Amino acid sequence: MADKLHFNLVSPEKELMSADVDQVDIPGTEGWLGVLPNHSPLMTTLAPGMVRIRTGSDEARIFVRGGFAEISPAGLTLLAEEAMKAEDLDAAAIAQKVKDAEEDLADADTDEKKLAAQQSLDRLKELQAAL
Amino acid sequence: MPSLKDLKNRISSVKSTQKITKAKQMVAAAKLRRAEERATQARPYTERMEAVLANLSASAKGNPNAPKLLSGTGKDETHLLIVATADKGLCGGFNSSIVRKAREAIARLQGEGKTVKIVTVGRKGDDMLKRLYGDLVVWKTNFVEIRQVGFEQAHEIAEKVLSMFEDGEFDVATLFYGKFKNVVTQIPTAQQVIPAEAPEGVETPDLKGAIYDYEPDETEILRALLPRYVAVQIFRALLENVASEQAASMTAMDNATRNAGEMIDDLTLQYNRARQAQITKELIEIISGAEAL
Numbered sequence: 253m254a255d256k257l258h259f260n261l262v263s264p265e266k267e268l269m270s271a272d273v274d275q276v277d278i279p280g281t282e283g284w285l286g287v288l289p290n291h292s293p294l295m296t297t298l299a300p301g302m303v304r305i306r307t308g309s310d311e312a313r314i315f316v317r318g319g320f321a322e323i324s325p326a327g328l329t330l331l332a333e334e335a336m337k338a339e340d341l342d343a344a345a346i347a348q349k350v351k352d353a354e355e356d357l358a359d360a361d362t363d364e365k366k367l368a369a370q371q372s373l374d375r376l377k378e379l380q381a382a383l
Numbered sequence: 384m385p386s387l388k389d390l391k392n393r394i395s396s397v398k399s400t401q402k403i404t405k406a407k408q409m410v411a412a413a414k415l416r417r418a419e420e421r422a423t424q425a426r427p428y429t430e431r432m433e434a435v436l437a438n439l440s441a442s443a444k445g446n447p448n449a450p451k452l453l454s455g456t457g458k459d460e461t462h463l464l465i466v467a468t469a470d471k472g473l474c475g476g477f478n479s480s481i482v483r484k485a486r487e488a489i490a491r492l493q494g495e496g497k498t499v500k501i502v503t504v505g506r507k508g509d510d511m512l513k514r515l516y517g518d519l520v521v522w523k524t525n526f527v528e529i530r531q532v533g534f535e536q537a538h539e540i541a542e543k544v545l546s547m548f549e550d551g552e553f554d555v556a557t558l559f560y561g562k563f564k565n566v567v568t569q570i571p572t573a574q575q576v577i578p579a580e581a582p583e584g585v586e587t588p589d590l591k592g593a594i595y596d597y598e599p600d601e602t603e604i605l606r607a608l609l610p611r612y613v614a615v616q617i618f619r620a621l622l623e624n625v626a627s628e629q630a631a632s633m634t635a636m637d638n639a640t641r642n643a644g645e646m647i648d649d650l651t652l653q654y655n656r657a658r659q660a661q662i663t664k665e666l667i668e669i670i671s672g673a674e675a676l
Contacts, residue, residue, distance in 0.1 A: 260427070260431075262427045262428040262431060263428065263534075264425060264428050264534040264537075264614075264615060264618055265421070265424060265425055265428075265533065265534055266421075266424035266425065266427075266428075267424065267427045267428075280598055281598070281599065282598050282599060292596065293594065293595045293596065294595060294596040294597075294598065295435065295438075295439075295595050295596070295597050295598070295604060296597070296598035296599075296604075297598075297599070297603070297604055297607050318611075319611075320435065320604070320607075320608065322431070322435055329431050331428060331431055331432060331435070333534070333538075333611070
């Protein structure tokens with residue numbers, strides 16, 4: 253435990269990951285944080301972005317949106333509202349979706365529809381930017 | 384005295400009812416297992432959230448700038464009741480016990496001269512409440528078209544409730560749902576969600592003398608956390624509701640199957656007696672006819 257960081261990633265629906273790792277980079281709202289073992293206690297809100305989890309020479313990447321990170325002596329816990337593994341994301345498919353969303357936005361005739369289209373477009377762009 | 388044919392018809396109709404209740408029971412058992420699993424999977428998030436909130440709210444208490452979601456509006460005039468029930472029946476007293484609990488609360492609050500507003504989640508609760516309190520229902524939703532309730536739906540409800548709170552439409556929100564204790568016991572529960580009550584008895588991690596850094600500051604985090612906490616509580620209630628519904632349905636269908644079995648036994652006995660009586664009667668007729676000759 254001394255030289256490993258206990259990392260938990262939980263979404264409202266289930267626990268996605270629980271492992272001992274070397275380093276986790278998380279996108280805090282006030283900037284990126286590289287969390288190493290024995291980090292001082294910290295609590296921060298998360299910006300949408302890619303979390304990088306390093307164990308030895310392996311690196312896993314998970315896209316998170318909305319949530320919190322809590323660092324305590326027990327480890328790092330990410331409470332993410334949405335989390336997707338990077339390997340499940342396809343850049344081409346997302347680019348296509350962004351295009352669709354842009355078309356939706358152009359087609360939207362009421363304010364309500366416009367707002368909904370703008371929101372889904374923003375979400376997709378965040379995702380694209382993180383990749 | 385029903386005729387033999389009547390009895391036969393009744394037996395076969397009870398038998399087909401029994402087949403249906405039996406099938407429904409098995410479906411509920413399978414669904415219950417899945418629902419329980421989902422409720423368990425959702426637990427870590429809720430627990431962490433509670434720990435974080437307990438941590439933060441302790442320091443926010445007494446702070447005049449504390450978010451309204453935590454400290455309340457300072458009034459206790461308008462109550463919002465969120466009544467979560469199932470969309471389907473065939474689950475014994477599950478829906479009606481939740482509705483009864485909500486009705487008691489409505490009567491009590493109205494007796495105290497408070498204004499009551501209702502949000503119904505699920506079709507059954509809405510059906511039952513709209514007859515008596517139709518004019519109090521401000522919003523309703525159900526999951527008839529959704530196969531599996533997810534966080535998305537909880538989020539949607541939370542957003543609606545929160546926007547009503549922002550607009551000052553109510554002061555206190557209480558959530559009614561069926562708490563899943565075990566397969567035979569489901570407890571209709573009322574839980575206050577706004578203002579958020581800091582969970583009690585939550586273990587906070589031992590910091591070994593260090594104190595938390597907050598990024599951004601505590602109030603900001605609290606402000607971001609509380610709406611999510613409301614959503615999470617609704618989500619948990621929905622999951623528990625699904626599990627409770629299936630458990631109640633399983634028990635109800637088990638009883639129904641057993642009752643149908645008893646009824647079939649009774650009817651079969653009656654049928655056999657009637658058949659016997661008819662044979663005896665026919666014999667007597669033949670014998671007395673022969674004697675007369």
